[in-house]
Amino acid sequence: MAKIFNLYYSSKSDKSNVRSLISKIQDWFEENYKDFEISIFNFDNQFRVVIGKHHSLYLNESEGLLGFADSYRIEDPKHYPDGNYFLFRKTNEYFEIASDQGNSRGIWYYSNNDFFIFSSLQEPIIKLIGGFDFNSQVVPWMLSSGTLGPGNSWDKRLNLLSRNESVKYFYGSGNVKVDNILEVPTQNRAFKKKEVFRLLPEKLKSSFKNINLNAGNTTHLLSGGIESRLLLLFFAKEKALPCLTWTDPSSLSQPLSDVSIAKDISKKLNLAHSILEINFDSGNQEFILKEFLRHGEGRIDHISGYIDGFSIWREIYNKDIEVIIRGDHNFGRYKAYGFEQMRQTLGFELVSDYRNLSTLSLQNNIKESFTKRENETLEEYSFRLGLDFRHTYVNAALNDLKLSFTEIYNPLLNNSIILFSQTIPPSFLEGKNMSKSLNDSILPGIPYAKYASTFSINDITLSLLNEYLKTELSKIDSRVWSLMGIPQDLVKSTLYFLENSTGKTKSNSIIKSLIPKKIKKLLASKGKKSLSYGKIALRLYILSAMYTKLSKH
Known part of the structure; x- marks a missing residue:
């Protein structure tokens, strides 16, 4: 911690x-x-x-x-x-x-x-x-992906x-x-799915049992997702850890939300389960955004779980919960329809991916190690990019937000587990089927969550933080935008959109979440889209606030 x-x-x-x-x-x-x-x-x-x-x-x-x-x-x-x-x-x-x-x-x-x-x-x-x-x-990367790149x-x-x-x-x-430090192991193309399915539980148990951890001050973060359940069954349950789920209040009554599924699982396994609600204080917008930058240094734009100004994390800190168990993993991704969509799903989004950014005089610097290799399949590239980009520049940034309050431990990312995952043919892991099958063989009959128990970034920027973002972006001198290399037209377009936005509601997100992922991904793969000006507004704020803050040194 x-x-x-x-x-x-x-x-x-x-x-x-x-x-x-x-x-x-x-x-x-x-x-x-x-x-x-x-x-x-x-x-x-x-x-x-x-x-x-x-x-x-x-x-x-x-x-x-x-x-x-x-x-x-x-x-x-x-x-x-x-x-x-x-x-x-x-x-x-x-x-x-x-x-x-x-x-x-x-x-x-x-x-x-x-x-x-x-x-x-x-x-x-x-x-x-x-x-x-x-x-x-950092400018093109923050605008296109919400990360520093x-x-x-x-x-x-x-x-x-x-x-x-x-x-x-x-x-x-x-x-x-x-x-x-360690050499990348060779992929075992002779592996059979049945053999991997047999070896995976053994590898998990072997790696987990030797980790030095005080179960007395540790809590398992339980969602309605696949990896959280996998960790519950092979780690938290074995150590009788209490479970915790955070949620926005409106999700409590939704039967297929993260929090509802988590309640069902913990009840079935007779594990202690507590719920912390994320409540937004409309009069505290400045504090919320400044806390977000204080704890994350603008490394990522994923503000959804922190719109309460880190209140639930401070509660965790005050309760002396010193370790939170999370389920980040390296056992496959959901299916993507093409290389570009796969890249974007992992957060590796480029200026050239979006109509309203691609016309600007900005370009992402891309190291050769992050580009697709010759003869590399979609599954292989997805697996490699997930490990080299997603974990290092997205998941680690999310961990950093919380490390002043509590320690974050991801058992599925133990060195031995990652090394084992690299020996598995990536096609076996498509759609997270290996993890899901293992879960269902132990705990059948409980569905997985259909939507997250938090607001989307777009909902937040267009409704909850709209007024503050408009005010702050309007204050920035044109010379600051120029020094950062951010086109004035983008700033003007974003402010216009914020001024004329009616906002979005949580119900819109719920309706979207009920559309099957396969259909949404198929639709999203058809042609280049525009990036939401709600996301652009938050990213412009992060860029300008961090530039202004650090320039004082």
Whole structure:
């Protein structure tokens, strides 16, 4: 349950300057996170800040592991345990930071001859090194996908630790070495579906049983989805964990909502189940958006679960629930009708995908590793993009939003589970059929949710946050839009749409959700569409607010 900032400084550094920088950063944390438990550590050549109740985590002067693993004996520089975590360790030659296979949390780093900094947050690094070198590559990615894009940070000087990656900073030279940790296993094309179906439960049980976790302060996040149920059956049920579902109040009476299905499952399995309602306060729009940026740094636009200003997460924090179990996974995606639609379903959306963005002078920077390989099938590309993009730049960003309040653990993303998933032919995993079949063999007769128990981003921006977004976007000087490289015509079109929007209701979302996914995807695959101006409005707000905030450093 923690976010971390760690500064290593050379023994040759100007001590007076170091003390001044440390004082500045400590003041910043104490001002910006005064409503959280903050721990300050001063070691030889190190300064560390930890936000949140970190007592269940493994941290000491020379090493630490944020997350959960089967072993915390990480002093061996060649050992990377099974689990779901970020680790760091200090040897006689270098300082190392390393990620897991699923990149469960965002860690940024910066180095020069005097410093090596790693942090869950970008802003304190920018504040320490001074100035702000805006990364214009985030603009097309935020507008098209609601993310910063692959490897991007707000400041060009910062690097994001990627999944399955080790970064070593060598003290003497100040050099940095970046390596992949584990080799990608070979796909077993000789696998039969029956064999995978037999092996999967064994792999889950084997990986889960060795993870060090205090069940007394842990809660399983239960939805009406496939992976949440899979984890319930193989993890939460075995440890008798209580379950939790959050929902908007209108979904409580809907029989096929996430919350209704979760109630049915927990009752059938005789597990404790609590419900937290997401209530929107119309008079608190500024607070809601500022909290969203404080905890996520504008890394993602998925605000639906946080329109209560993080009230339910603060309740979780105050109840000393130190660990939330989530069901992010690597066992297939729903079927897509073509490569473009598959890419968009995973959140890898481009400016060129949308009519009202493709005419602008903007272009996404796409690394070759994210493009389709020669002779790669739709299922293979989907599997690879889900792991390399979705987990690292969408799911990890969603985890980061909550890490000041509680620790997030995704057992289905343990290293050993991901490595096993990579040996399975992707065609076996299409439509999540493997996980669903396993669920239904153990707990038959309970349907899966037809729609989420939260508002869509479009509903939120066009009705709940409409007035505040209009006001804030109208305030931005045209020079700021120009400095960010955002066309004025897009801003004007968005403001016009907000001004003339009548908003949308939850009932519209419910009606849409009842249309079978297969039909919706088939319809969506026909031709290029326009991106909702409701989404564009929120994304413009994130871009302008973060640019303005970080420029002050």
